[in-house]
Amino acid sequence: MDFGFDARTEELRGKLLAFMDEYVYPAEVVAEEQRAALASPWDTPAVVEELKAEARRQGLWNLFLPDSEYGAGLTNLQYAPLAEITGRSPHLAPTATNCAAPDTGNMEVLTQFADERQKKQWLEPLLAGEIRSAFAMTEPEVASSDATNITTLIERAPDGTDEYVITGRKWYISGAMNPDCKIFIVMGKTDPDGEDIRRQQSMILVPRDTPGVTVTRAMQVFGYEDHSHGGHAEVIFDHARVPVSNLIGEEGGGFAIAQARLGPGRIHHCMRLIGMAERAIELMCKRAVSRTAFGKALAQQGVVHNWIADARVTVEQLRLLVLKTAWLMDTVGNKGAHTEIQAIKIATPRAVVDILDKAIQLHGAGGVSQDFPLAELYAGARTLMIADGPDEVHQRSLARRELKKYL
Structure with a gap:
């Protein structure tokens, strides 16, 4: 095992450290000041968009994605010291470089499992930092540490239309309070009575503006609302309908x-x-x-x-x-x-x-x-x-x- 930095990692480390010193750390106070003047605390301060533009200009963008077709093409070993640097300002630097959760995990899912239409509609704007996303898995009514417990249902429409109907309640859905959050990846059960408890679940794309989707409130974490990541929301899916083509992968693959x-x-x-x-x-x-x-x-x-x-x-x-x-x-x-x-x-x-x-x-x-x-x-x-x-x-x-x- 050789953990020495190769030439590319060393170059990116140098650029990222300079970016942090010159732009990110000074922006921490500015972001808080700007947020206080926003119409909604969930709106994005202007300085964050400025950071994103500068990071992209410098090539410090999508560093987390190992697939060179979509991201920087770095290995985990190359990305590790870069992620460490962004962790020094976790509420600004990951967002500035388009390496913030939950978007990172959602982009990885779409890269690996989405079809071409889904990639065009949702992955491309996420890669460009034009929209944000959320991953809806955790539920308040069950012990979500055991993912087989989830109760949200993803059912074929009873009227015979080519749609799924999603019904359930989720909470601590990171990023969902951000007005730029346009898409949810929702985990629910398509086969709740299936013999294999690990084949009962599926994942599906649900646009935020789908009728029946309601973001009810922001959940606090030790009194913090985590504005920079778009908050952690409670979300209700009340018979929300989406096309069958919004399923990611296959039924039972969630x-x-x-x-x-x-x-x-x-x-x-x-x-x-x-x-x-x-x-x-x-x-x-x-x-x-x-x-x-x-x-x-x-x-x-x-x-x-x-x-x-x-x-x-x-x-x-x-x-x-x-x-x-x-x-x-x-x-x-x-x-x-x-x-x-x-x-x-x-x-x-x-x-x-x-x-x-x-x-x-x-x-x-x-x-x-x-x-x-x-x-x-x-x-x-x-x-x-x-x-x-x-x-x-x-x-x-x-x-x-x-x-x-x-x-």
């Missing part, structure tokens, strides 16, 4: 598509989490050398030394595990990297939450305020212990795989 979507999504989250941890360490160090308590700088306090040293060790460990996972995904495929994907999904959010917790502590009241990004970073990192499958689900699966060797 569970397999979800698994294909979530593998890359999990490693992308972990890459960005490491960037969040690096930002936290940077802020800790700056705070430690600039503040005095009980007659000496915080940087001279032993407990602060421990926090910073432990954070550095943890980040280096996590980065190596993520890079190994990326390398395995490139060389033996997502299935061959299953253990490592689960390992990073368990380890990274948990460890980064701890680092952010120490950074907040070091900043005192400032750490929980809006004057520093730490509280919002903490909320995002803590949520990732639940999103894309809670830690306990991955621990269960990983442990069973380990025990299987001895049974």
